[in-house]
Amino acid sequence: MSHSIDETFLSLPLRAAADAALQVARDLGATHADVRVERLREQDVSLRDGRLQSLSDDLDVGIAVRVVHDGTWGFASSPDVTPDEAARLAREAVSVARVAKPLNHQPVELADEPVHADATWVSAYDVDPFAVDPKDKVALFEDWSRRLLGHDEVDHVDVHLQQALENKFYADLSGTTTTQQRVRLQPQVTGTRVDPGGGFETMRTIAPPVGRGWEYLTTVWDWDDELAQMPERLVEKAKASSVEPGRYDLVIDPTNLWLTIHESIGHATELDRALGYEAAYAGTSFATIDQLGSLRYGSDLMHVTGDRVTPYGLSTIGFDDEGVAAQQWDIVRGGTLVGYQLDRRMARQNAAVLGTDRSNGCSFADSPHHVPVQRMPNVSLQPLAGGPSTEELIAGVERGIYVVGDKSWSIDMQRYNFQFTGQRFYEIRSGRLVGQLRDVAYQATTTEFWGSMEAVGGPQTYLLGGAFNCGKAQPGQVAAVTHGCPAALFRNVNILNTVREAGR
Amino acid sequence: MSEVVERVLALSKADGCVVVYSESSTVDLRWANSTLTTNGSRRERHLTVISVIGQSVGVRGASVLEDLEVLVRASEQAARDAGQDEDYGPLVSGPADPDFGDPAEATSTAVFEQLARDLGDAFAGDVRQYGYATHDLTTTWLGSSTGLRRRWVQPTGYVEMTAKNDARGGSSWVGQHTRDFSDLSVPALTDELRRRLSWTKRFVELPKGRYETLVPPTAVADLLVDTYWYAGGRDAHEGRTVYSRPNGGTRVGEALAPKGFSLRSDPHHPGLAIQPFLTAGASSDMISVFDNGIELPATSWIDDGVLTALPHTRASAATYGDAFTPYVDNLVADGGGTATLDEMVASTERGLLLTCLWYIRVVDPETLLLTGLTRDGVYLVEGGEVTGVVNNFRWNESPIDLLGRMTECGVSVPTLPREWSDYFTWAQMPALRIPDFNMSSVSPAS
Numbered sequence: 010m011s012h013s014i015d016e017t018f019l020s021l022p023l024r025a026a027a028d029a030a031l032q033v034a035r036d037l038g039a040t041h042a043d044v045r046v047e048r049l050r051e052q053d054v055s056l057r058d059g060r061l062q063s064l065s066d067d068l069d070v071g072i073a074v075r076v077v078h079d080g081t082w083g084f085a086s087s088p089d090v091t092p093d094e095a096a097r098l099a100r101e102a103v104s105v106a107r108v109a110k111p112l113n114h115q116p117v118e119l120a121d122e123p124v125h126a127d128a129t130w131v132s133a134y135d136v137d138p139f140a141v142d143p144k145d146k147v148a149l150f151e152d153w154s155r156r157l158l159g160h161d162e163v164d165h166v167d168v169h170l171q172q173a174l175e176n177k178f179y180a181d182l183s184g185t186t187t188t189q190q191r192v193r194l195q196p197q198v199t200g201t202r203v204d205p206g207g208g209f210e211t212m213r214t215i216a217p218p219v220g221r222g223w224e225y226l227t228t229v230w231d232w233d234d235e236l237a238q239m240p241e242r243l244v245e246k247a248k249a250s251s252v253e254p255g256r257y258d259l260v261i262d263p264t265n266l267w268l269t270i271h272e273s274i275g276h277a278t279e280l281d282r283a284l285g286y287e288a289a290y291a292g293t294s295f296a297t298i299d300q301l302g303s304l305r306y307g308s309d310l311m312h313v314t315g316d317r318v319t320p321y322g323l324s325t326i327g328f329d330d331e332g333v334a335a336q337q338w339d340i341v342r343g344g345t346l347v348g349y350q351l352d353r354r355m356a357r358q359n360a361a362v363l364g365t366d367r368s369n370g371c372s373f374a375d376s377p378h379h380v381p382v383q384r385m386p387n388v389s390l391q392p393l394a395g396g397p398s399t400e401e402l403i404a405g406v407e408r409g410i411y412v413v414g415d416k417s418w419s420i421d422m423q424r425y426n427f428q429f430t431g432q433r434f435y436e437i438r439s440g441r442l443v444g445q446l447r448d449v450a451y452q453a454t455t456t457e458f459w460g461s462m463e464a465v466g467g468p469q470t471y472l473l474g475g476a477f478n479c480g481k482a483q484p485g486q487v488a489a490v491t492h493g494c495p496a497a498l499f500r501n502v503n504i505l506n507t508v509r510e511a512g513r
Numbered sequence: 514m515s516e517v518v519e520r521v522l523a524l525s526k527a528d529g530c531v532v533v534y535s536e537s538s539t540v541d542l543r544w545a546n547s548t549l550t551t552n553g554s555r556r557e558r559h560l561t562v563i564s565v566i567g568q569s570v571g572v573r574g575a576s577v578l579e580d581l582e583v584l585v586r587a588s589e590q591a592a593r594d595a596g597q598d599e600d601y602g603p604l605v606s607g608p609a610d611p612d613f614g615d616p617a618e619a620t621s622t623a624v625f626e627q628l629a630r631d632l633g634d635a636f637a638g639d640v641r642q643y644g645y646a647t648h649d650l651t652t653t654w655l656g657s658s659t660g661l662r663r664r665w666v667q668p669t670g671y672v673e674m675t676a677k678n679d680a681r682g683g684s685s686w687v688g689q690h691t692r693d694f695s696d697l698s699v700p701a702l703t704d705e706l707r708r709r710l711s712w713t714k715r716f717v718e719l720p721k722g723r724y725e726t727l728v729p730p731t732a733v734a735d736l737l738v739d740t741y742w743y744a745g746g747r748d749a750h751e752g753r754t755v756y757s758r759p760n761g762g763t764r765v766g767e768a769l770a771p772k773g774f775s776l777r778s779d780p781h782h783p784g785l786a787i788q789p790f791l792t793a794g795a796s797s798d799m800i801s802v803f804d805n806g807i808e809l810p811a812t813s814w815i816d817d818g819v820l821t822a823l824p825h826t827r828a829s830a831a832t833y834g835d836a837f838t839p840y841v842d843n844l845v846a847d848g849g850g851t852a853t854l855d856e857m858v859a860s861t862e863r864g865l866l867l868t869c870l871w872y873i874r875v876v877d878p879e880t881l882l883l884t885g886l887t888r889d890g891v892y893l894v895e896g897g898e899v900t901g902v903v904n905n906f907r908w909n910e911s912p913i914d915l916l917g918r919m920t921e922c923g924v925s926v927p928t929l930p931r932e933w934s935d936y937f938t939w940a941q942m943p944a945l946r947i948p949d950f951n952m953s954s955v956s957p958a959s
Contacts, residue, residue, distance in 0.1 A: 083552065086557075205759075209757070211753075286550055288677065380552075505909070512951065
């Protein structure tokens with residue numbers, strides 16, 4: 010079912026405000042100017058042990074004007090979407106650029122991009138989550154909670170749902186004008202078992218966040234099955250034996266591998282990081298631009314793409330926040346680094362090395378009050394056509410661990426050294442699962458880890474995972490992003506015991 | 514504008530209503546590779562309407578003020594749709610602040626004038642400069658149907674600077690919070706960066722292992738912020754945090770740190786002053802919308818080494834018979850020490866001196882085991898002097914354990930938490946000496 014753009018958004022004076030700002034910017038000598046109007050509706054629902062803890066419903070509307078004046082960026086924003094305020098913002102953005110000019114030693118030039126006049130794009134979803142009565146949402150989660158609390162060994166149940174409806178209007182001096190709308194939601198259910206003798210264990214659903222509508226809660230994902238299995242899985246985990254640290258072969262489920270891709274490939278191939286723009290905050294990257302086309306990222310089986318077009322992807326959109334059309338490209342091919350995530354400025358500045366002077370559409374701001382920066386597209390590990398099932402991957406392991414669901418994550422500022430935990434770790438002996446282990450973390454270095462990828466699952470194992478809360482930039486911005494991946498087999502990975510790490 | 518609050522209260526038909534309205538004015542500058550990257554000047558506002566009907570609550574928020582009545586009615590409908598709220602209690606009442614009717618205060622790029630001049634000089638130097646400066650003035654008005662009228666103007670500013678040279682390990686960081694930038698000296702910060710970069714003349718490769726480690730105030734702040742964020746009283750009573758006692762109850766009363774060590778929050782702490790009343794746009798495990806407007810007291814979380822309180826809502830405090838000790842947005846740790854970090858270096862035979870920690874995440878909530886990285890300079894101390902720069906490490910440690918294992922606590926100084934400054938700006942911390950910090954593996958990052 011295709012939706013049209015929200016009427017309350019269209020009723021804002023989008024074009025009049027844009028025209029006013031662009032005219033002022035032009036008159037003041039800006040070489041580039043863009044206007045972005047955003048309306049972000051968000052609703053979060055939290056239940057604690059079957060009772061509504063909070064239902065927050067928020068609406069943020071605002072307008073931003075960004076200019077390049079005398080080779081320097083200037084940016085200003087306001088909550089008031091009117092032509093007068095837009096004109097004031099254009100003047101203020103130019104004045105910010107003037108203040109900043111003495112500090113700028115690299116004149117800003119942007120890659121030329123085709124003009125998209127009056128383009129409209131709406132994401133693929135069936136049921137607008139904001140059209141569903143909040144009472145029905147709470148009733149559904151009360152039912153889920155009751156089912157879990159009905160089990161003797163489940164002591165606590167937390168349910169969280171985040172929902173967003175995002176509208177963006179963009180116009181620039183070159184004549185591009187885009188109007189867009191997308192929805193996303195993230196439901197999570199966590200069961201907790203408290204051991205009367207001390208200690209506790211949790212189990213969270215592995216259902217990923219998605220760029221879908223309310224249908225995700227009713228038909229797309231098998232919630233009944235996940236909730237039905239959670240108590241037994243939780244008890245098994247709580248009573249499982251603690252892992253013996255050492256080297257193991259890992260079969261990693263897409264519900265866990267997406268996050269390892271996000272941290273060790275997604276962030277590492279952001280060109281702004283590789284160029285040092287994030288050096289004081291999010292960090293840099295080992296995958297420096299001089300290694301484009303030569304860096305051995307991983308095994309020959311490794312094919313990683315960037316895209317903003319995958320249906321239901323959280324980074325999927327029609328046009329980015331610089332008016333560049335969404336597209337797909339290779340980041341790692343045959344195990345070699347072949348591409349980066351770009352915006353218009355970096356594409357122009359590094360055209361000679363990149364071999365192209367076009368952006369690939371990765372500019373994004375999470376709010377009308379934030380400057381667009383290069384943000385992650387959907388970065389996905391491609392499955393192997395005709396490749397093995399998860400069971401077949403497990404069958405190829407003598408002594409190993411099958412990792413399901415994400416939990417804790419951390420990686421260093423150059424994206425080398427990482428450590429991840431998960432929701433469930435199943436011991437593999439002689440090609441078969443023999444029960445859960447606990448206290449497991451895997452720790453590795455990015456290129457060594459991807460170099461140890463010996464087998465990649467087939468399309469039947471492929472799943473879109475992702476996150477709502479990817480952080481970057483100052484002031485801090487969050488972005489939602491999807492990572493598709495198959496199950497995959499990694500040989501000889503370092504496993505830690507987290508209880509021993511705590512010195513117990 | 515306080516008028517927005519009054520208009521909403523006049524529209525309210527609920528049994529009780531609390532309105533929280535804020536206007537923010539923010540400027541920022543960002544730089545990398547010794548040149549400006551982004552900048553901005555922005556104005557934001559936010560209105561939250563909390564309607565109480567019977568013992569139920571409904572909340573709606575927006576940045577648009579055109580349709581106040583729609584927003585008020587929506588919050589009332591949400592209250593009618595919700596069941597009895599677990600946190601229900603009488604709304605807070607109290608006097609009106611005399612400045613309640615005053616307008617919002619605004620900042621501007623003028624606050625950066627001196628900073629911009631000094632940065633220009635720093636950019637011309639022989640090391641590469643990276644960093645960020647931000648200044649925000651947020652005016653918050655809170656009004657309730659019970660007569661409460663509060664207003665507060667919160668300044669939040671900080672600068673972070675990273676400098677790099679081409680040596681291995683050649684990266685260093687300094688940061689400082691500020692209310693108005695008048696107390697900030699870029700030349701002093703760049704001098705400290707240079708001093709630290711001068712330690713990169715000798716690189717020493719060290720393996721993973723347990724090392725005597727001097728943890729500086731910024732890193733102590735990041736670690737203790739995590740001990741605070743996971744300290745919810747209700748969760749602890751329910752048996753699901755590091756503060757839970759086996760067979761029920763909490764660890765309040767247990768010694769976690771050496772005698773003389775304290776951890777407290779105080780909205781009026783000199784230099785760290787923050788909004789002295791509670792505002793909550795949504796209820797969570799530690800705060801409740803029913804507590805909006807309540808005066809925030811000074812609270813000791815750890816006193817003389819003993820855990821004395823955990824953050825509670827009024828409702829959860831009543832449920833468990835604990836004192837009401839609300840979450841407050843600043844932290845002061847003090848062990849009575851007088852040694853500066855340099856003096857602690859001078860009294861170190863062999864150990865590591867850290868600059869800051871990064872990418873800190875909870876690995877195991879049962880022990881509050883955290884993992885993370887060292888960042889922007891790990892230095893080798895030998896015979897009381899820094900003798901070189903060391904590779905970075907991934908570490909795994911529980912800050913609760915670290916409190917118990919510290920062998921020295923330095924002088925408590927204002928500090929900017931490197932990792933959590935986006936969310937937690939106001940801290941005052943000592944440096945700690947840990948005899949056996951667990952560096953779990955080597956990170957090749959620099």
